Amino acid sequence: MPSADCLIPLPVRFFKAVISKLKDGLAKTREVVFGGLKNLILGRKLDEQLINDVEVMLLQADVGVAATQKLIDSARADFKSGKLKESKDLLEHLKAGLRELLGGPQTELRTAPEGFKPTVILVTGINGAGKTTSIAKLTHMLKQQGLSVMLGACDTFRAGAVRQLEIWSERLSAEIVKGQQGGDPAAVAFDACKAAIARGVDVLVLDTAGRLHTQDPLMRQLGKIRSVVGKQIEGGPHETLLVLDATTGQNATRQAEEFGKVAGVTGIILAKLDGTAKGGVVVAVRAASSIPVKFVGVGERPEDLQPFDADAFVEAMFSE
Amino acid sequence: MFERLSEGFSSVLRKLSGNANLSESNVREAMTEVRAALLDADVSLEVVDAFCKNVIADAVGREVTKSLKPGEEMIGIVHDRLVQLLGEMPAIPEGASAQEAAQALMADGPGVIAVSPGPAIVMMCGLQGSGKTTTCGKLAAWLKKRGRSVMLVAADLQRPAAVEQLATVAQQVERDLPGGAAVTFYGEPEKSAEYGKAVGVAVGVCQRAVSAARAKGVDTVILDTAGRLHVNDDLMGELQQVKMAVRPHQIFLVTDAMTGQDAVKSAKAFHERLAVDGLILTKFDSDTRGGAALSVKSVTGAPIRFIGVGEKLDALEEFHAARIASRILGMGDVISLVQKAKEQVSEQEAAELEAKMAKGEMTMEDFLKQLRSLRRMGPLKSLLGLLPGIGSALKDVHIDDKQLDRVEGMVNSMTPGERKKPGDMAFSRRKRIAAGSGTKPEEVGGLTRQFATVSEMSRRMASMSAAQKVKAVKELSAQGGPTSMIPGLQGMPGFGAGKGTTATRSIKDRFKKRK
Numbered sequence: 001m002p003s004a005d006c007l008i009p010l011p012v013r014f015f016k017a018v019i020s021k022l023k024d025g026l027a028k029t030r031e032v033v034f035g036g037l038k039n040l041i042l043g044r045k046l047d048e049q050l051i052n053d054v055e056v057m058l059l060q061a062d063v064g065v066a067a068t069q070k071l072i073d074s075a076r077a078d079f080k081s082g083k084l085k086e087s088k089d090l091l092e093h094l095k096a097g098l099r100e101l102l103g104g105p106q107t108e109l110r111t112a113p114e115g116f117k118p119t120v121i122l123v124t125g126i127n128g129a130g131k132t133t134s135i136a137k138l139t140h141m142l143k144q145q146g147l148s149v150m151l152g153a154c155d156t157f158r159a160g161a162v163r164q165l166e167i168w169s170e171r172l173s174a175e176i177v178k179g180q181q182g183g184d185p186a187a188v189a190f191d192a193c194k195a196a197i198a199r200g201v202d203v204l205v206l207d208t209a210g211r212l213h214t215q216d217p218l219m220r221q222l223g224k225i226r227s228v229v230g231k232q233i234e235g236g237p238h239e240t241l242l243v244l245d246a247t248t249g250q251n252a253t254r255q256a257e258e259f260g261k262v263a264g265v266t267g268i269i270l271a272k273l274d275g276t277a278k279g280g281v282v283v284a285v286r287a288a289s290s291i292p293v294k295f296v297g298v299g300e301r302p303e304d305l306q307p308f309d310a311d312a313f314v315e316a317m318f319s320e
Numbered sequence: 321m322f323e324r325l326s327e328g329f330s331s332v333l334r335k336l337s338g339n340a341n342l343s344e345s346n347v348r349e350a351m352t353e354v355r356a357a358l359l360d361a362d363v364s365l366e367v368v369d370a371f372c373k374n375v376i377a378d379a380v381g382r383e384v385t386k387s388l389k390p391g392e393e394m395i396g397i398v399h400d401r402l403v404q405l406l407g408e409m410p411a412i413p414e415g416a417s418a419q420e421a422a423q424a425l426m427a428d429g430p431g432v433i434a435v436s437p438g439p440a441i442v443m444m445c446g447l448q449g450s451g452k453t454t455t456c457g458k459l460a461a462w463l464k465k466r467g468r469s470v471m472l473v474a475a476d477l478q479r480p481a482a483v484e485q486l487a488t489v490a491q492q493v494e495r496d497l498p499g500g501a502a503v504t505f506y507g508e509p510e511k512s513a514e515y516g517k518a519v520g521v522a523v524g525v526c527q528r529a530v531s532a533a534r535a536k537g538v539d540t541v542i543l544d545t546a547g548r549l550h551v552n553d554d555l556m557g558e559l560q561q562v563k564m565a566v567r568p569h570q571i572f573l574v575t576d577a578m579t580g581q582d583a584v585k586s587a588k589a590f591h592e593r594l595a596v597d598g599l600i601l602t603k604f605d606s607d608t609r610g611g612a613a614l615s616v617k618s619v620t621g622a623p624i625r626f627i628g629v630g631e632k633l634d635a636l637e638e639f640h641a642a643r644i645a646s647r648i649l650g651m652g653d654v655i656s657l658v659q660k661a662k663e664q665v666s667e668q669e670a671a672e673l674e675a676k677m678a679k680g681e682m683t684m685e686d687f688l689k690q691l692r693s694l695r696r697m698g699p700l701k702s703l704l705g706l707l708p709g710i711g712s713a714l715k716d717v718h719i720d721d722k723q724l725d726r727v728e729g730m731v732n733s734m735t736p737g738e739r740k741k742p743g744d745m746a747f748s749r750r751k752r753i754a755a756g757s758g759t760k761p762e763e764v765g766g767l768t769r770q771f772a773t774v775s776e777m778s779r780r781m782a783s784m785s786a787a788q789k790v791k792a793v794k795e796l797s798a799q800g801g802p803t804s805m806i807p808g809l810q811g812m813p814g815f816g817a818g819k820g821t822t823a824t825r826s827i828k829d830r831f832k833k834r835k
Contacts, residue, residue: 056365062580065360127603127631128449128576157631159492160485167480171514181488212606215631245449249362249580251608272448275549281580300515 041094046087051076054094061280064250067287071097095314101286102293102310109294110239110266118150118196118204120229120236124222124263125243126255127210130271132161134243134297135207136168137305138269143172147202151176152192154185154225157209165207172302175199185209185221186228193232206237213258222263241294243269246279253281253288260291267294270308274298344380350394351376363611364584367405367618375401405614407623407641431625431638432463432540433569439471439533440540441566445559445594446574447586448547451602453482455574455628456544457489458636459600462626464499465634468539473529474507475522475562476546483509486544493633501539506532519554522546523561530566543568550589560593570597572625575616577601578608587616596620602628605635680779684739687771688731691724729757730764742768 040057044050051072058068075093078084084093112119121138125131132155139149151169155161156179169176177195179188189206196204208225211218229236242265244252259265273279273296282293293308351372358368378397433440442459444452453476460470472490476482490505506529511521526543533541545562548555563571573587573596590596599616604627617624624639673690676682731739733756738749745753745768750761757764 059359060365060581062362062582065356126578126606127454128451130449158485159488160481160483163481163484164479212603214605214607245576245578247447247576247580247582247586248578249583249608249611250360251362251578251606252580254607272549275447275551275582275586 041087041091044087046079046084046090048076048079050087050090051079054090058280062249062284063280064253064284064287067101067284070287098283098314099310101283102313104290104292104310112233112235112238116234118201118233119238120193120196120233121203121205122208122226122229122237122240122263123205123243123269124208124240124259124265125210126212126245127158129210129243129245129248130269130297131155131210131243132164132168132207133300134241134269134271134295134305135165135205136172137297137302138295139168139172139174139205140302141305142203142205143174148200149174149203149205150192150196150199150201152188152196152204152206153178154188154192154206155209156181156183156185156188161207161209175201186224189225189228190232193229193236197233204233213255213262219258219262222259226264239267240265241267241269242291243271244281244285246270246273246281246296247275248281250281250284253285256285256289256291260289265291267292269293269295269297269305271297274304344376347376347379347394354398358611358614361611362578362580362583362608362615364581364615364618366584367615370618371401371405371614402614403641406617407639432459432468434468434539435569438540439530439538440570441530441543441568442540443543443545443559443562443566443568443571444574444600445545445571445590445596446547447549447576448479450547450574450576451628452476452547452574453485453489453544454633455600455602455626455636456486456542457493457633458628459542459626460490460493460503461497461499461633462636463540464493464497464501464503467500469501469537470503471529471533471536471538471541472503472505473526473541473543474505474509475526475529475543477508477512477518477521477525478515478546478548480512482544482546483507483512489633497633504536504538516554519558520561522558523565526562526566550586556589556593563594571595572598572600573616573620573622574600574602575612577604577610577612577627578606579612581615583612583615584619588619591620591622596622598622598625600624600626600628601639605629677775677778680775682775682778684731684734684742684771685736688728688739691728691731726757726759726763727767730754730759730767733757742771744768 040053041050054075055068055072058071059065063071071094074097075084075090078093079090084090109121110119123131123135123138135151139151142149149172151165151174153162153165153176155165159181162178162181166176166178168174175195177188177192179185179191185208192204192206206225206229208222209218211222213219226237226240240263242256242259242263244255248255256265256268268282268285268291270279270282270293279296285291286293293310295305296308296313298304298306354375355368355372358371359365363371375398378401379394382393382397432442444456444459446452456472460472463470470493472486474483474486476486487505487507490503494503506525508525508528511518511525513521522545529543530541543562543566545559546555548559550556562568571594573590573594575583575587579586587596587599599620599622601610601613601616601624604610613624624641627637627639629635629637673682673686676686730753733753734742738745738753745764747761750764753759753764754761
């Protein structure tokens with residue numbers, strides 16, 4: 001049985017394959033917007049109008065007023081000072097700006113210290129963001145790495161939620177700890193921690209009920225789950241992931257802020273990137289907070305989850 | 321929600337105040353900020369630009385009506401255009417009294433079609449995670465409350481356990497929610513399969529469900545289809561097949577109110593394939609600025625029929641364009657509040673209570689009853705947010721609904737005699753009540769003192785004009801936290817209606833003056 005520390009090089013191992021996969025996943029997106037962006041830019045002369053048009057496209061990609069302004073203002077200033085001469089320079093300027101906004105070193109999955117297991121991953125988000133499906137994908141990915149995974153069904157609120165995770169656990173052959181519908185989610189988390197220790201699994205993934213970040217009592221409940229986990233497993237939860245729906249607009253920044261504050265979110269999964277949504281909202285989120293994006297969901301199948309890589313993401317945005 | 325928009329509009333007001341006229345330059349300048357606010361609220365860019373263009377065209381060069389300041393004039397124009405974007409205003413007869421105008425505005429919205437012979441067939445569709453299944457349950461509860469029987473049909477055979485979820489929801493509505501009609505469930509769980517592997521199976525399920533509903537004489541059938549991406553050809557085709565097979569009377573598109581710029585694209589795609597009859601916006605109780613509402617309405621032209629406003633199965637409201645427009649502009653939404661109150665308190669009860677209050681005979685028992693119906697209306701903060709001018713002030717205030725639990729606990733621990741005349745209680749009594757309710761004797765004392773103030777207040781208020789009442793309530797709420805606010809609110813049924821009509825009138829009056 002491999003120990004949990006082999007989680008660390010996981011994104012590195014995936015790195016090469018990821019770029020092409022991400023391109024696949026973003027194919028539709030690219031054609032609609034960012035592909036269009038590249039064509040728009042490279043086909044034309046660099047002038048004020050071009051910069052205005054780029055601004056419009058960024059806004060339509062949900063990049064948000066603040067982040068768009070930041071990118072466009074610096075482009076405009078560099079254009080005026082003569083630093084940007086051709087439209088190709090503008091493209092490079094934008095790429096660099098986006099890379100800077102999205103990058104950062106903390107994209108690997110956090111794990112329990114070497115020699116300790118299990119690593120506990122707590123998954124949170126608003127209703128309908130795609131938590132359960134993302135957990136299924138994450139489980140698949142971890143199992144591909146040869147790690148043993150246990151699931152904790154802490155969504156005791158939504159009807160059918162436990163059953164939904166249970167069906168995934170059967171398909172992915174991962175053990176699952178369930179609670180009663182309407183029961184205390186923290187109690188399920190407690191049981192799951194105990195079971196994960198007893199069974200010696202590498203990773204425990206906890207599903208939680210969807211909650212709007214404006215519902216104080218439900219947000220406080222997340223704090224309770226965290227403290228229950230922390231008391232059972234030192235340093236746990238080691239990773240708290242916030243699932244964001246890629247079609248969400250600027251409210252995503254509020255979600256990141258609130259979940260970050262109350263639930264101590266350490267990473268973001270950007271789900272549903274396979275539609276026409278541009279996912280540009282992650283730029284807005286990164287511009288407003290320091291929480292790194294760690295994975296992107298690009299389809300319905302268990303294998304449709306990919307580690308996030310800023311360079312690859314930005315390249316995919318602008319590639320042919 | 322909508323706070324930022326409200327702030328945007330307030331800044332317009334400020335900018336324009338002091339100017340005698342709406343000039344092109346001051347209007348344009350004001351609209352730059354409105355544009356940024358709308359974009360930040362996720363209204364789609366094309367909608368924003370068209371909106372701003374219309375407002376500017378309406379405003380530039382318009383002579384300000386004598387009685388209005390330019391800022392007010394501008395708000396009037398923006399309000400008009402917002403209402404137009406969101407949907408139609410209900411017809412209010414010419415020369416209607418304030419009471420009649422309020423009645424018209426409070427009338428039921430377009431709701432769900434009723435057909436005879438039944439059943440009315442309603443099909444729900446939307447992206448994954450938009451909230452279709454929960455909304456199906458809420459819609460069933462809404463219909464049940466109006467005496468209409470419902471069959472919920474699980475046509476989502478893709479998402480694991482979706483069938484079980486709907487079955488449970490149907491059971492909850494049938495068991496726990498008020499109304500005089502049956503809510504049943506139809507599902508064929510054995511037909512479920514992995515995503516994309518059961519495409520087309522839903523068609524047969526829906527056909528069999530409709531036959532079953534017809535045989536049972538069900539009033540309305542609601543089809544809960546699987547969430548799908550608008551770019552997935554196979555699955556979108558399946559929806560068209562369902563539509564051809566069962567010919568639904570109404571097709572509702574369920575959209576997450578937090579959706580960004582993509583809302584336009586997905587709504588357009590669903591509308592092109594299915595000709596959507598109505599929109600339901602979910603998660604409206606979040607702090608989203610709700611721009612998606614404007615976008616989807618504008619690209620589909622279909623009316624927004626309902627908004628989802630909470631986790632509970634009765635948290636579905638009919639959508640009223642004029643009210644939302646007023647809310648966006650920070651005018652509050654007193655009508656919704658009055659309507660909520662009406663659903664919980666009968667006219668007779670309200671009249672009786674008012675009479676008691678006027679005589680200063682209100683007891684703790686009445687108070688408890690009021691408190692309970694108030695709590696059935698929803699969380700305190702969301703209720704207070706509906707009041708004009710209070711919404712934005714509440715933004716950062718933390719209102720703890722638990723405080724109400726404590727009040728309820730204290731009253732519950734009183735003897736019938738104490739409830740009738742709380743007055744000055746001996747310490748031993750306060751101690752006993754505190755022990756019974758898990759509070760402190762000081763808190764019990766605080767409650768009885770507040771109660772005395774409020775009953776005195778309400779006795780005096782009975783003889784006040786509407787304007788005096790508002791002033792009095794403001795003073796009262798300035799005195800302390802939420803507990804002192806509750807009694808202030810509890811006279812709402814009688815007192816709120818008066819306030820509601822005046823607020824409505826003033827908006828209507830402004831329109832009339834300008835026209």
